Amino acid sequence: MVTIKMWLIAMSVPLLPVITVMVSSRYRVKVSTLWRQALAWTLRFVRRKVCVRSMHAFVFSNCTHGKVDSVLETFDLYAETHPSLCIGPEMGAALAEVVRRVCPSRALELGMHCGYSSVRLLRLLPPAGRLITVELDPPTAELGEEIILVAGFKHSQFQVLTSSSAEAIPTLRSLLEPDQKPSRGFSLVLMDHDPQQYLPDLLALEREELLCPFGCSILLINRKRRAEALRGILDYIRITADLFLKNSFFVDTVEKDFFFFCCSSMKFH
Numbered sequence: 001m002v003t004i005k006m007w008l009i010a011m012s013v014p015l016l017p018v019i020t021v022m023v024s025s026r027y028r029v030k031v032s033t034l035w036r037q038a039l040a041w042t043l044r045f046v047r048r049k050v051c052v053r054s055m056h057a058f059v060f061s062n063c064t065h066g067k068v069d070s071v072l073e074t075f076d077l078y079a080e081t082h083p084s085l086c087i088g089p090e091m092g093a094a095l096a097e098v099v100r101r102v103c104p105s106r107a108l109e110l111g112m113h114c115g116y117s118s119v120r121l122l123r124l125l126p127p128a129g130r131l132i133t134v135e136l137d138p139p140t141a142e143l144g145e146e147i148i149l150v151a152g153f154k155h156s157q158f159q160v161l162t163s164s165s166a167e168a169i170p171t172l173r174s175l176l177e178p179d180q181k182p183s184r185g186f187s188l189v190l191m192d193h194d195p196q197q198y199l200p201d202l203l204a205l206e207r208e209e210l211l212c213p214f215g216c217s218i219l220l221i222n223r224k225r226r227a228e229a230l231r232g233i234l235d236y237i238r239i240t241a242d243l244f245l246k247n248s249f250f251v252d253t254v255e256k257d258f259f260f261f262c263c264s265s266m267k268f269h
């Protein structure tokens with residue numbers, strides 16, 4: 001039996017190039033796509049570590065400055081062959097849907113990184129809209145801010161705070177009301193920093209009365225299926241929604257390696 005198997009294998013080896021050519025010509029597109037995906041996966045696997053500097057350098061030197069779409073496409077191109085923490089086009093599209101619906105005049109982002117999601121948010125804000133984005137790591141904050149400027153946005157449209165979210169939140173009131181006019185607070189909050197901080201930060205935002213009393217959408221991004229880390233905040237949001245909200249909605253989309261939650265609340269004051 002073993003001899004027959006060996007003999008069959010030996011006979012089929014010379015046929016391999018013929019089989020490969022036949023398969024390639026029949027499924028040319030699929031085979032080349034598979035090859036490209038396998039190569040991209042291998043490169044990402046080999047490179048492993050996320051490098052903000054290399055991402056920034058790639059985007060800075062390959063995008064068309066002043067063109068938002070080009071900046072985002074260059075980020076996505078980089079992420080094809082390098083590990084990246086950016087939310088990416090799939091999650092970006094889900095984010096865009098929410099931003100279009102909410103049309104926030106004041107948005108807050110916790111966890112700016114290299115500015116990818118900030119650019120995605122900024123491109124959809126109304127003309128008078130403003131984004132405040134928080135990043136813990138100073139060199140990352142600097143690189144991210146430069147990318148936002150490269151995309152064509154001005155400092156009148158956004159502000160980067162280089163600190164932890166916990167330190168930044170108590171300072172936000174004065175930034176929201178630079179001209180002493182009472183502000184309605186944030187109508188959109190994107191949390192993509194440290195899942196352990198999601199609940200304490202939401203509670204701090206409530207305590208400081210920084211969420212718009214007419215409704216605030218909160219987007220929580222969870223990576224690597226760490227649902228446990230989100231349990232606290234999700235329980236809190238569910239209970240709050242059940243107890244207080246008439247017009248609440250709760251979207252729960254589960255995708256490959258992220259969860260995307262959105263809740264709209266009228267309660268926060």
Ligand SMILES: C[S@@+](CC[C@H](N)C(=O)[O-])C[C@H]1O[C@@H](n2cnc3c(N)ncnc32)[C@H](O)[C@@H]1O
Pocket residue numbers: 085086087088110111112113114115116117118134135136137140163164165166192193194197
């Ligand atoms: C997953 S990345 C954000 C990716 C970004 N949203 C994007 O799509 O381009 C998380 C970022 O949050 C920052 N970060 C982590 N903990 C933080 C905290 N407590 N406060 C502020 N930023 C924090 C990290 O330095 C990192 O740059």
